[in-house]
Amino acid sequence: MKMIRLSNGVMMPQLGLGTFLVADGDVAYQTTLHALKVGYRHIDTAQMYQNEGSVGQAIKDSGLKREEIFITTKQRGHSTIKKMREQFEASLEKLQTSYVDLYLIHWPNHDKKINQQTWSLFEELYTEGKVKAIGVSNFQRHHIEDLMETATIKPMVNQVELHPGLSQIPLQTYLKHEGIAIESYGPLMKGGVFEGIWQEGLSKIAEKHNATIPQIIIAWGLARGVIMIPKSVTPSRIEENFKSKDITLSEEEILTINQLNRGKRVYTDPDNSPWGPYSE
Ligand SMILES: NC(=O)c1ccc[n+]([C@@H]2O[C@H](COP(=O)([O-])OP(=O)(O)OC[C@H]3O[C@@H](n4cnc5c(N)ncnc54)[C@H](OP(=O)(O)O)[C@@H]3O)[C@@H](O)[C@H]2O)c1
Structure with a gap:
């Protein structure tokens, strides 16, 4: 498995399993267990997905x-430091672990002071060794710049919507310059990649590669240095997606896919989300 070296030296498997909308209980348990059997060594979950318990049990x-x-x-979500620390400790308990490899702020708030306060807790957890790496998700360039006004540790990863309809090349260029790894979510555009120009x-x-469209998208992300976490609860698709790591695309094919970019979001736009003070 190809690894991405994060700015602090932590090695992160470039291909992992996503678990958004993977129901807690038997589905999340069997899905995680199957992925680990197939060879995945990287699982992406979240407090919001409410499946950390089953993911943790499968890992165990x-x-x-x-x-x-x-x-x-x-x-x-953003809250008081005390509440967020409790939520972090609850994650450790559910995952049956003493540390997580990567902890992310799930969404930016429109109030930069709130993001900065949450980040201060992330820095504490990192310093305490409870997280091996810290990062953000759904952060645009300006959110990162605002965070850096008070941060002492730079985020190591930014997980964002990224797929052929939203290739995020300018953001990737900026993040590379800052030493921040880019991670894709929603690679299949909620099914949009099976329609129209895509x-x-x-x-x-x-x-040409005797492959499927999802495999080509995953191979395209991997070739661009993007961390990919496709989600599936279907055993055959979990296997299919994992085999993408063996597909090598030509430079020309990568460019052709880059040109399918239409700036199309199928998830919430971080700059137009409902989180934060709009009316002020
Ligand atoms: N940070 C964030 O705000 C954020 C937001 C969204 C997602 N994420 C993360 O990113 C991960 C991936 O994104 P996602 O779950 O939204 O979308 P995705 O991986 O693009 O797509 C998942 C959907 O595609 C289907 N699928 C998967 N592999 C397939 C294949 N080979 N052929 C045909 N269909 C296939 C799955 O069906 P079945 O499961 O029925 O097989 C499921 O309906 C999430 O699970 C989560 O970990 C993060």
């Missing part, structure tokens, strides 16, 4: 050593 039952698996979880463009490349 997998027979793998804790240090062989990279676990990401995310702070559910289906047309991607299916030609998929045919």
